[in-house]
Amino acid sequence: MPLHAFSSTPVEHCELCHSTHFTVVASKDRDGQPLRSVICENCGLVFSDPRPDSTQIDDFYREGYRMAYKQAWQPRLKHTYRAGKVAQDRMRHLMALLVPGSSVLDFGSGGGELVFILRELGHEARGIEPNIGYAEYSRDVLGITVQIGGFAEARVEPRSLDLVTLFHVAEHLEHPVEAFKQAAQWLRVGGKLYIEVPNVESRCIWPSSRFHQAHLYNFNAATLAQAGRLAGLGVVTTFTSEDGGNVTAIFEKPETPIDTAPAPLADNADRIARILRDHTAFAHAFTAHPYTRPIQKLRRQWDERQAIAHFSDGKTLLQHLAREIKHPQRHDHHDGPKGALATA
């Protein structure tokens, strides 16, 4: 059953600032289904209200999510390739935070692509993934360590990790601040929590595509950083992706939890509300995005077909992608299918 059929629990107060003053910013999701999205007038956090209750959310992620969005229980080769290319990009950002043998946990590890590449590059990496089909695929086909479950089931030794990553996970969580606190307990002092989410300020998508049933929260850099601060973490940096579609925050575990008052986010709600208001379909039609994105997608699909033709299984494919990171000079001029052809 789709998630919107369950959305019935009203939100009492803002997760970040406990304000009860919300303004409606949208009434439909990207598929035209009813989804009420509100902005906290005090801090600018955007979230679904009402939302499904937690057991409905858990069931959805265990079984329904990948089926609903990928029509597959386990990733096909093209999914592994696509996710593997994304994992390569992520690796390039993570590299600065890693030393040889770093211990890394990827929470929401999906098909296990990032964990596999991290291991190929000499790190102690493992995953946690709520979806049974994807977790089993990463264990059985890729041979990596993945625990099935969510934050409630996670069994991780306190202070045992150098890096915890959450890529496109935090927006799905019912209580992101609590989850960040839990992740912080797994980190050694000085360890990093790396979080990437869709950017609510994104202008690279059609305005009607912004809201998603499965995204309970929609962050910008300020609200994402605030969530980490409330979890007692230090904010190292925040940045957005080149197209503005994603926002990342890197947090550091301090010696003792930072007990600072949350940063005042006085203008943040106005800023986001203005961006959402000004980013109309009409305005979007006068940017390059609606025209370049379909072309990029076609090109990507063509590249994918070419590249996966050279691999018979996901493991060999990911080993190749890991080699491209290890030896970037060999692949500088052969990005994409030709590179795969030359070295597969």
Ligand SMILES: [Zn+2]
């Ligand atoms: Zn708030």
